[in-house]
Structures are given as C-alpha cells and as structure tokens.
Amino acid sequence: MKKILLAAVATMALGTAAFAEPVKIGVAAEPYPPFTSPDASGNWVGWEVDFMNAICKQAQIECVITPTAWDGIIPALTSGQIDVIMSSMSITAERAQTIDFSDKYYNTPAMIVTAKGSGITPDAAGLTGKIIGVQVSTTHEAYTQKYFASVAAEVKTYQTLDEHNQDLAAGRVDAVMGDSIAMDAFLKSEAGMACCESVGAVADDAEILGAGVGFGLRKGDPLLPKLNEAIAAIRADGTYDAISKNYFDFDIYGK
Structure with missing residues (x-):
C-alpha cells in the first residue's frame, strides 16, 4: 500500500471558522485531471480543488487538502486520518453503509x-x-x-x-x-x-x-448539513457555473 501523504496545500483561512481544527479534505494521491492533480510546484489544482475552495469559503471553514491512496481513502476517513473525501467518489448504497454522503455536486456517465x-x-x-x-x-x-x-x-x-x-x-x-x-x-x-x-x-x-458524486463523511458528522447548504448556495449564486466554465463547455451537474 502506498504511504499516505500529508500535504498542507490549498489551505484557506477564512475568518472565524465554524470548526476549531482545519478540515482535512482527502483527495486521491493519484492525479485525476481535470478534477484533482498536482501542478509542477506540487500544488493541487483542478475543478474539484476550485469547487472545494468555494465550498469552504461559503461554509466558513478552514480546509487542508490531504492526498491519500485511493484504495485506502474510506478507511482513512473512518479512522480519522482525514475528515472529508473529495475525490470524485460516486454516491452508492454500498458505500453509504459505511460513510455518509453530501448531496451530489456533479454527475457524468x-x-x-x-x-x-x-x-x-x-x-x-x-x-x-x-x-x-x-x-x-x-x-x-x-x-x-x-x-x-x-x-x-x-x-x-x-x-x-x-x-x-x-x-x-x-x-x-x-x-x-x-x-x-x-x-x-x-x-x-x-x-x-x-x-x-x-x-x-x-x-x-x-x-x-451511483447517484452522482458527493463529499464522503463519517457517519453522523455535524459538518454534513453545512456542506449541503454550501453546495446549494454556490449553485444558486452562480459560483458553481463560473467555476465550471473554466473547465467544461457543458453542464457537469447532470440530471
């Protein structure tokens, strides 16, 4: 198994955070363009990174990207090594037996x-x-x-x-x-x-x-409703579409 890499990149300090500690956002350590991948300087870039920054700003939480091997990302979440999965993870009934999901934030075939x-x-x-x-x-x-x-x-x-x-x-x-x-x-x-x-x-x-892609969280995590509220808010105020237009010429949100 690949080592879990902990890299405090793409951090956002956003005034008075609703949660005392930075929220560790787990992304697959393997590049997955155009959603998440490290650039030449090792900084994480892509649609999901921009989306995450908008969500964390809206929810007023401090977020830190934490690269994690894909095949161990759910165990990393349930064991507390990361707090949220943001890695193009499909919302499925099987996974929902172990973790909770936010509302979907994109859906493609x-x-x-x-x-x-x-x-x-x-x-x-x-x-x-x-x-x-x-x-x-x-x-x-x-x-x-x-x-x-x-x-x-x-x-x-x-x-x-x-x-x-x-x-x-x-x-x-x-x-x-x-x-x-x-x-x-x-x-x-x-x-x-x-x-x-x-x-x-x-x-x-x-x-x-699955029914689209969502954030994955530990069962009962109080952060879940804040993330759902933030998804709805940036969809409503045009931020979601503005981010998406930088990457896609179609509606990534899907059905």
Missing part, C-alpha cells in the same frame, strides 16, 4: 474507450473475448465485474486511471472503462489522440454507478 477503429461497442456483445482495464475499488470495476466479466477474456485492475490508459495506448488491454470527463481529458492528450477513441457510454445502472 461512464464510457468505454478503445484503440481507434476497434469496432468494439460499449456492451457485453462488443466486449466479448476482450481484455478490459479498470481502476481498482471504483464503481467502474464493480460495473465491469457485473456486466462484462463473464464474457471478457480478462478484467485487469489498476491502482490508477493513468496506468490503465497507458496499457490501452500500448495495446495491452482492448478497452478501459472510466468517467466520461476523466477519459475525455485522456483522449485530448497527445497520447490519447494518437491511439484511442470513445465508443460511447455504458447503459446506466444507478445502483452500481
């Missing part, structure tokens, strides 16, 4: 990406006999195991999105499944444009893919 001209379709028929790559401990892994594992030649799991994208570009897997925005960022990169294409979104399954 999952897509299948393949080598150009593969002829693969984003369904069991198209993926029969194929090697499929997915990031471990994600809704995409759970979806692939339910719908495609029985027909695929192999389901390969990876610690990061970058790793399965690299294997797709190298021809070591036939297809990968991921969030449409994250995969679109890959397809617009030099490596992605050279090799690969989206073949479309998979059929929705809200039970597995």
Whole structure:
C-alpha cells in the first residue's frame, strides 16, 4: 500500500471558522485531471480543488487538502486520518453503509474507450473475448465485474486511471472503462489522440454507478448539513457555473 501523504496545500483561512481544527479534505494521491492533480510546484489544482475552495469559503471553514491512496481513502476517513473525501467518489448504497454522503455536486456517465477503429461497442456483445482495464475499488470495476466479466477474456485492475490508459495506448488491454470527463481529458492528450477513441457510454445502472458524486463523511458528522447548504448556495449564486466554465463547455451537474 502506498504511504499516505500529508500535504498542507490549498489551505484557506477564512475568518472565524465554524470548526476549531482545519478540515482535512482527502483527495486521491493519484492525479485525476481535470478534477484533482498536482501542478509542477506540487500544488493541487483542478475543478474539484476550485469547487472545494468555494465550498469552504461559503461554509466558513478552514480546509487542508490531504492526498491519500485511493484504495485506502474510506478507511482513512473512518479512522480519522482525514475528515472529508473529495475525490470524485460516486454516491452508492454500498458505500453509504459505511460513510455518509453530501448531496451530489456533479454527475457524468461512464464510457468505454478503445484503440481507434476497434469496432468494439460499449456492451457485453462488443466486449466479448476482450481484455478490459479498470481502476481498482471504483464503481467502474464493480460495473465491469457485473456486466462484462463473464464474457471478457480478462478484467485487469489498476491502482490508477493513468496506468490503465497507458496499457490501452500500448495495446495491452482492448478497452478501459472510466468517467466520461476523466477519459475525455485522456483522449485530448497527445497520447490519447494518437491511439484511442470513445465508443460511447455504458447503459446506466444507478445502483452500481451511483447517484452522482458527493463529499464522503463519517457517519453522523455535524459538518454534513453545512456542506449541503454550501453546495446549494454556490449553485444558486452562480459560483458553481463560473467555476465550471473554466473547465467544461457543458453542464457537469447532470440530471
């Protein structure tokens, strides 16, 4: 397991905070553009970072980004190493047995990406006999195991999105499944444009893919209503749309 990195970056001191201690916001240590990734100086940037800053300002809390290995991020929350998960985590019934979720703050479909001209379709028929790559401990892994594992030649799991994208570009897997925005960022990169294409979104399954992305908190955390109030407030006053326009040309909030 990767070491948990504690980095006090993107900190906001915001007058009289409602909570005495800084709120440790856990993000996956692995880059996940355009949502969260470290820049050349090691500072965290991206849509979720800008969104977090707006939420913490609205809620009048001091927030500190705390990078945490994705596959250990829920245990890090429940053990108190972090206070909130903000890492494009889908709101699912299975996860809600262990943690609480805020209201959603974005919702985008999952897509299948393949080598150009593969002829693969984003369904069991198209993926029969194929090697499929997915990031471990994600809704995409759970979806692939339910719908495609029985027909695929192999389901390969990876610690990061970058790793399965690299294997797709190298021809070591036939297809990968991921969030449409994250995969679109890959397809617009030099490596992605050279090799690969989206073949479309998979059929929705809200039970597995969730009801959008939200903040994750420990059960009963009193911070939850403050975060929900802040999400509603920045949606209403235009801040959410202003942030999103810096990254997307469509409504990321979704249905």
